[in-house]
Amino acid sequence: MPGRDSQTGHEVELVENTKHQIPDTEELPIPDNQMKRRRRSRPEFGVWGLRFGWCLVFGVWWFVVAAGCGKASPGTSVGSPPEWFADSTAPAGLHFTHVAGTNYFMPDQVGSGVALFDYDNDGRLDVYLVQNGGPDSSARNQLFHQEPDGTFKNVSAASGLDVIGRGMGAFAGDVNNDGLPDMLVTEYGAVRLFQNLGNGKFREVTRDAGIDNPRWAAPASFFDYDRDGWLDIVVGNYVDYDPTHVCSDVQGRQYFCAPKAFYRHEHSTREKRDEASRWCAALRRSH
Numbered sequence: 613m614p615g616r617d618s619q620t621g622h623e624v625e626l627v628e629n630t631k632h633q634i635p636d637t638e639e640l641p642i643p644d645n646q647m648k649r650r651r652r653s654r655p656e657f658g659v660w661g662l663r664f665g666w667c668l669v670f671g672v673w674w675f676v677v678a679a680g681c682g683k684a685s686p687g688t689s690v691g692s693p694p695e696w697f698a699d700s701t702a703p704a705g706l707h708f709t710h711v712a713g714t715n716y717f718m719p720d721q722v723g724s725g726v727a728l729f730d731y732d733n734d735g736r737l738d739v740y741l742v743q744n745g746g747p748d749s750s751a752r753n754q755l756f757h758q759e760p761d762g763t764f765k766n767v768s769a770a771s772g773l774d775v776i777g778r779g780m781g782a783f784a785g786d787v788n789n790d791g792l793p794d795m796l797v798t799e800y801g802a803v804r805l806f807q808n809l810g811n812g813k814f815r816e817v818t819r820d821a822g823i824d825n826p827r828w829a830a831p832a833s834f835f836d837y838d839r840d841g842w843l844d845i846v847v848g849n850y851v852d853y854d855p856t857h858v859c860s861d862v863q864g865r866q867y868f869c870a871p872k873a874f875y876r877h878e879h880s881t882r883e884k885r886d887e888a889s890r891w892c893a894a895l896r897r898s899h
Contacts, residue, residue: 703763704762704763704764705756705763705764705765705766706739706756706764707766708741708754709751710723710724710741710743710744711743711744711745711749711751712724712744712745713745713746713749716858716859716866716867716868716869717855718851718853718855718868718869719744719778719780719800719828719853720744720868721868722744722780722830722850723744724741724742724743724744724779724780724781725742725779725780725781725782725798726739726740726741726742726782727739727740727742727782727783727784727795728740729784729793729795730793731755731757731784731792731793731795731808731812732757732810732811732812733791733792736758736759736760737758738755738756738757738758738764739755739756739758739764740753740754740755740756740773740782740784740795741753741754741756742779742780742781742782742797743776743777743779744778744779744780745776745778746776746777746778747776747777747778749776750776751776752768752774752775752776753768753773753774753775753776753779753782753797754766754768754774755767755768755771755773755774755812756768757812767812770813771812771813771814772806772809772813772814772815772816773795773806773814775797775804775816777797777799777800777802777804778799778800778801779797779798779799780798780799780800780828780829780830780850781797781798781829781830781831781832782795782796782797782798783795783796783797783798783832783833783834784796785834785843785845786808786843787805787807787821787834787842787843787845788807789841789842790808792808792809792810793808794806794807794808794814795808795814796832796834796845798829798830798831798832798847799829800828800829800853801826801827801828802818802825802826802829803818803823803824803825803829803832803847804816804818805817805818805821805823805845823845825847825849827849827850827852828849828850828851828852828853829847829848829849829850830848830849830850831847831848832845832846832847832848833845833846850871851871851874851875852874853874854874857869857873857874859873
């Protein structure tokens with residue numbers, strides 16, 4: 613390629629020589645030993661970096677756990693935790709022993725209920741406890757009035773609620789809208805309604821109210837189902853108990869019956885009755 617010398621002014625010929633040009637950095641050949649060193653170092657750096665990261669995470673987690681275990685949670689002590697409730701039955705004056713028979717009579721298995729209600733409207737809840745001793749027992753239902761100091765006084769005598777029977781539950785509701793809560797007691801073989809007369813006196817009005825339930829009554833509830841302003845009563849009955857049906861355990865010894873025993877007994881009795889009816893009908897057709 614022709615050119616001109618800047619100092620002499622003579623024309624000179626420039627010859628391109630690509631053999632001695634300095635190649636780009638990307639095109640520089642890398643020796644085999646360096647290439648092997650690079651290939652070995654890259655994976656080793658990645659593994660060690662990953663290990664370091666996991667060690668760092670584990671270390672932070674361990675520090676947080678150790679710091680948290682060293683501190684007690686708010687509201688707790690290092691010793692035994694504080695009790696939520698304290699048994700104040702005896703100091704409160706609630707002296708009551710539940711009585712039930714043990715002659716494999718199924719109603720004896722069921723514990724009786726309790727009602728909390730303010731029968732004199734003094735702003736403090738009173739307690740009514742139900743017995744299950746039966747009609748021949750001396751154990752009577754008990755009514756306790758709550759005094760201003762928080763203790764309870766037994767006011768059962770002459771209250772009208774100290775009745776005997778196989779009591780199941782007790783339910784309070786104002787059935788005559790006089791502002792005083794009345795009492796409904798469910799029993800094995802009966803339901804009893806007591807009207808609150810005031811001054812701690814109750815009178816049984818079961819027959820006058822037209823309530824008749826000779827079955828095994830257990831749960832009950834007051835509610836105004838037709839919204840006429842007067843409380844209605846719904847009663848739930850338990851199993852159709854047959855006292856003559858004897859139950860036994862796996863060894864053949866007499867034992868308390870389960871509800872399903874009377875379902876099978878009732879079902880089998882119905883099947884026998886239906887079968888007898890079919891036989892009678894077949895005999896009538898044959899003649």
